[in-house]
Amino acid sequence: MLRMPAPVRGLGMADATQALEICGRDPVSNVFVAARILEGGLTGGRNSVLGYDRGGRTGLCWTSANVVPVEVSSDMVEPLAAKVVKRRAWASSLFGPVDQVLPLWEVLAPQWGPPREVRGNQPVMTIRSAPSVLGVPIDTAVRPAAAEELDLVVPAAAAMFTEEIGYPPFRGSDRAYRLSVGALVRDGRSLVRIENGEVIFKADIGSVALDVAQIQGVWVHPRWRGRGIAVPAMAAVVEHVLRHVAQTVTLYVNDFNTPALATYRHVGFVQTGTFATVLL
Structure with missing residues (x-):
């Protein structure tokens, strides 16, 4: 019986371009992880970024002091969680899109124990127009x-x-x-x-x-x-x-x-x- 390669692995510098392409599917939601990758987050030996790749379906999960899923669909949650669960020693929070964070937390919670707090509704706010054009006063002392x-x-x-x-x-x-x-x-x-x-x-x-x-x-x-x-x-x-x-x-x-x-x-x-x- 042929064994399928594991869908989750730690990423290195050679994966940077593809990782940024995945982040680029939603630049606003994924800016935190994209920035960490650009700052060298794929270097070192701790595999701060886990990548999922099976059948052309790809996603990521940043795993450092913060655990941050990127383009993680429901079928990716269990395989990623099996790797993320080992990072509890240095994780202090999970954050990101609600439809990715809460399913991931549901799998991690039994082994990571009760959280201090779950904030399940945090609006992501975005602006692309200068407030001055919209008539908003500007504090020139800032x-x-x-x-x-x-x-x-x-x-x-x-x-x-x-x-x-x-x-x-x-x-x-x-x-x-x-x-x-x-x-x-x-x-x-x-x-x-x-x-x-x-x-x-x-x-x-x-x-x-x-x-x-x-x-x-x-x-x-x-x-x-x-x-x-x-x-x-x-x-x-x-x-x-x-x-x-x-x-x-x-x-x-x-x-x-x-x-x-x-x-x-x-x-x-x-x-x-x-x-x-x-x-x-």
Whole structure:
């Protein structure tokens, strides 16, 4: 009896072109994984990207601190999960399109144990037109953070993370976290408004690939909330990205965060999909 080759294997640099083509089927939903591939995610020995290939049907799954399925149909879930389940030691979340994440989690859950939280309805918001053309005011004080402002940006980034995820991004030394935030600042991808030596607004360009930029880490200082700065500040972020980075800007947001949803809609974002996140 002939044995069929296993449909799932770890991918390497030789697979980069095909992996990016798979991501390109839905550039908005798959920008995170496409960006990691472009940043060298297929190098090294841990096989951060698993590929499914059988009968011309292909899909991917990013498996690092985040587990992120890419173009994974129902018949791919079980074979991929059999490999992903071994990565529990370093996985802290699953996220991506809801129709891929929740079926994958259903298979992983019995062995990975109860999650801290399942956020099953996260609108994916997208914009391709400059807010200024749509008549939205632009906050001209929003700009890329300078390297010498890292000490101001790190506390704002940590506050945003803690508020969003429910625990701080580091315990003890902040060295690794500072390096991560510093890389965004160094690359001009952390946009801020600073008043009197304090960050009052922050947003990061977290992933860029396939002419799409994904915004993350959007945060307004608690003392400045309700004062009307979020819409013009986010409009400034979109203007900057469209002018300098990519032709499509996207983000995803919790459905229960009604102020953020209202802000993004006011800026001109429209919902183009739905994500889910499982926090482990």
